[in-house]
Amino acid sequence: MPREHAPRPAAPPGLTGLFDDHSAHLPEQDAPERVIRLAQLALDVPFACLARCEPDGSAPRVLLRTGLPDEGMPEAGTLGVLARAGGACALPAGVDSGLAFVAGAPVRDVAGRLLGCLCVAGPGVRPALPASHLALLTELAALSAEGLSKLTADAPRAVPGDAVLCADAANRILDWNAAAERMFGYTAAEALGQPLDLIIPPRLQERHRHGLDRSADSAAPRHYPPLQTLARHRDGRELPIEITISSWETAGLRLFGALIRELHTSDCESPSPGRDTLTGLEDRAALRARLGRAGEAGRPALMLLVDIDGFKDVNTMRGHRVGDHVLRVVARRLLEQVGGQGSVSRLGSDEFAICLEGGEADLRTAAALADTLIAAVRAPIPCGEAVLHVGANVGIAATVPGSLPDPDVVIGNADLALLRAKASGANIARVFTEDLRQTARRRSAISSGLRRAWERGEFELFYQPQVRLRDGEITGAEALIRWNHPEQGLLSPAAFIAVLEADSLAIPVGEWVLRTACGQAATWRAATGRNLRIGVNVFASQFNARGFVATVDRALSDSGLPPEALELEITEKVMLHSDAALTAPLQYLRTRGVGIAFDDFGTGFASFSMLKHYPASRLKIDRSFVGSGESPHDLAIIEAVTRLAAGFNLGVIAEGVETAEQAGRMRRQACEEGQGFLFGQPMPAAAFAALLEMPGRGPGGTRH
Template sequence: MPEQRDTSESLNEAKRLQALDEYAVLGTEPEKEFDDLVAMARRIFAAPIALISLVASDHQYFKARIGLDLCQTSRDGSFCTHAVKRHDVLVVLDAAADERFASSPLVSGEPHIRFYAGAPLTTPDGFIIGSFCIKDTDSRSAFSDDQQQTLQDLARLAMERLEARKIALRGLDSRKQFDSIAAVSADAIICADASYRIISWNRAAEHIFGYTAAEAIGQSLTIIVPLALRASHEAGIARFAAGHAPRLIGKLVTVPALRRDGTEFPIELSLSHWTEGGKLRFGAIARDVTDRQEAERRLKREADFDYLTEIANRKVLTEHMRAAEQSGTPATLMLIDLDGFKDVNDSLGHAAGDRVLKIVAQRLGAGIGDAGLLSRLGGDEFAVFIEGAADPISATSLGDLLIAAIEQPVELDERCVYVGASAGVAVAEALLWRADDLLADADLALYAAKSTGRSHVRLFTPELRSVVQTRTSVSSGIREAWERQELEMYYQPQVRLSDREVSGAEALIRWNHPDRGLIAPAAFLPYLEASLLAVPVSEWILRTACEQASIWRSQGHTGFRVGVNLFTAQFRTRDLPDVVDQALRDFGLPGEALELEITENIILHSDKGIKLDLAKLREMGVGIAFDDYGTGFASLTMLKDYPVTRLKIDRSFVSTVDQSARDQTIVNAIAELAKGFELEVIAEGIETEDQAVLMKAYCSEGQGYLFGKPQNAENFEQAFITGRSGSAHTAGQRC
């Protein structure tokens, strides 16, 4: 069966290539009627690149292109190679995240394509010879059904131009072939003689113009020309009769047309001429573009306005800021971010969240009036741009008023919802300022406002730039620390609460700076996880911890287990199970000697492949611990869907469990939940004997300063491995 399928596919490909060859179009010079189509596509979809791509055996040739200097590229790994295998529109919202295209030179290199949409170019016989496609260097969140239909319409137009071109090249003198094309076309195809008298009128023409074939044949083409244009039409006929070439031959134009009932409507018109039996004939292909023009107007609005709130979007804001920048106009930019909006989505659903956003936009619009441009940047973030004013006092006062308006209760059905807001303001007084800098300054001010708490307006001041400098400094310092081997592994004991025997340890990374000493993880871990070092450092952590666990197990602690915290970046490489398996093999560890710790953020920021990776790790015997359990929003769903073996109760509940009945209730609920799912439980942050005794009723294991602080491998070994007792009763005191 596989051989038959391969043979069938090869035969179909051979027929497809033969169909492509019949158009004799590969390697030909640009032609305006095709160039006009890609130019139209770029305007409609606001895409920097538009192409008519014809897919040959080993390369793709661009009959028309805009925004791309290449005439052709290799077929291997190309978008259009996939597009010719389907009869609908191929949409790739983010090529960098699509394994089919991530390694393509046009994605990984210039021009760094991220978005692609391609509609098939289908011959009358059903062969797909290429695609009409658009590309963008930015990814997109969606490509609507209307947009796909418009792209398919453009592809059909391009195919009809190719058909007309093929007819002209072959010098067809057979009326039968013309009629066969006209009969199946969705567009009006009309044939006229040298006097512009209609001699052929297909079914589509009957539908579009309202005349039956019997009524139209023999009439002048002027029956479909509006009265106001008939004089110029007749003048064109006269020029042709005098020996001048018709002006519209070979061009694609949009002109008004007239229906039988007298209504005018727009058509897209393409004219051609040929000789049939020694007589001159004219052909016209016409398409009613009323719906398309309406769709273009709708798409234009969608391109400029936020679909949900119907206020300006980021694109319009950018255009206004660029214009003000070029003119040197003083300006003020305010960024507004909602506080508590995520709680609305989580508790009431996204439909309620959308209603809140609409109401907030209305309140902002009423508060701003005509003073400035209101736009939605995305999510729950809005912007106010005021040209011709750079008054920080007025701007901050406006921010206070807008926040007060936002914080008024929002009535949703029979309940009231409350959201807050924070705002960052930046002003540009000088003649020379940059839009990007103003946006960055306002963003820093917003960050500072949110750090202060809810309902704050913060004006940008130069010292806020030190925040960015600090981030850059830390990121640079981490790279140097990695190169100088300043990163170390520390280990904190995990004990059985029943007998205080050490059962394992959590491996924790530390930065031992030559001048500043040990740097707190919170000061560098966020930057490390977001850097390119995340993958190599995380692999080093894993292998170092596995090697150390192997040594301690060989010294008599055969049941010793090491816990390793995972980074989000490790799941993006798609090889985590292989990396873990290799580490276990290299150091002779069984799977149960390793426990990998994940958090809710890791799951939320990873794709669906994380489930498969975790399942493979569980098959190897590796434990999966859910860290910081109880502090997130979607923990119950994740507990149901992911192969977790242990819950780690967050220290925020343990630290006051002996003083707070509420925290004790939460701990009890987590323990009961774990029992129902047959999961183990370990408590973090145990610091007092009372906490240890109390948590013993809920957890099998514990971790915290009562038993031992994180320490390097040498000190850990002396305290818990080679000492006379493996118990944390005395070892914890020696730390």
């Protein structure tokens, strides 16, 4: 059928659906082809293949490949090594005489029987694969098992030429192959550097951007089942497509790869609303149709978008089977609570929607229902001998009275409210207001600006003095990032740090801060002969990233800074979301002599108990307790913190010291050091160096 006559799905779900963490696998008839394309794309290699073990025990035989011509395929013996390996691995250079880089994973069926292997390869030597890439190979191998068992043993066949493109978390196209040129009408030169909006219908663009922002929160490599939706050709035509997304991180940047196949009549799903196969609930198409009918009939409608908090951890740690059980239980509980008030849909993985119509479409009713749904989801979930716990956040959005609602707009509004709920904490409901749309656009603009700033070198470190309270001697500094914005001037962290923390850019920027601060501190120590200490804030994504310890070790080694001269500042948010495995890096660094400071101590309910498990060396008393005068409550908290620190043999520093009276009060409370405007505002490196040359000052010294 000619492309211009290809039928369009009646209810395109929008590209935000690409970023749902579906528990369902790829369709078995497509899995092998998709798996090797995803492996090739995610690991950035020129070759990938699936090979099946022969019944006679001989080396595995390649059944499906992509990339290099036949003479570039791995040797049979190499494939045998991968098939017999205990898990995903990268083979040492030289194992294969024709390829310098070979990695892969054995493929086994559900009973554990060996079927063959998944292999990726290339001519160039590579550094060791990170654990995240090995985990991705393991999962892709598991996905290919059923399809591999059904492939015929004909000559190796190549995967059909899907359109392949790659984008970053800022929505910019980084890669664009020849098939994409043919499908969308843009040459690579025209597409590269452009936003993905280039091929997305205008009505779906905002929801796509929200989906991209949400998926960028996860640092682990992931892949997503195929989704049918609409794309836009250069000439304005809308094309029905099937798209499969994979995401991964490289050099601290989040990247997204897409495999796109144009659909024709025989490929398209039925446009009529359907049912979710796992839960039996209505699906996204049914929800859109319901919202559309309500609008056409002039009935008010209201939607609650429910996100299951903690589901991804259950799915990852306990497997898809347990994850599916949790989803069925949650679906049943939502149905029981909603009853006849409205309909319940599953939009994908851990996201559900409730639609209320007519007289039930009241915000007060919806808010009360949201609280009920949250309580129902939070109830313990029995699973064999285990008991599982998940939570929920809810976003609420209503149609505008007197207007014909666009279902995608209503769903998008609920999604924005859900994002606000998740940002506010766990088990919270929020109602959509127009300011949320403006906030989302501002965050998107800040995120794009941050990436430009990183590329252009617009970040700078300022340093705030830390002093010994008994004599005013400078003992060190805290490194604080600033943004030299080309239009708005010098921006403090308050203007951008929340967006940066949630962005994949946090890892490379955080490493730059660490290395720059270490180098600067080493220079000051050498120039002055003083044992100065430098404090560096650590983003949660840095702390959780593999290789964090190696990054710190390199920064110390390259700068020549002694470990005891570095202090890493960890917030309570990092502490509360980390387990024993993630505290191991801190334990190691502490044994090396690196200081670990708990920032803003005393502001969170869990801080005191955390001291038993974390290798802290110092507590930083939050400025909110320091600057509130002679409040007996604040003084009691300060005394409790200093006594606690003494009991754990920890140092104490007070933040936000602005007056001599506050400095004296902290000193009387046995607080050793202080930091604040009394001793100096955050300042450029040159100004701090000049400050070090000044004679020692008492607490009442000159401000800067």
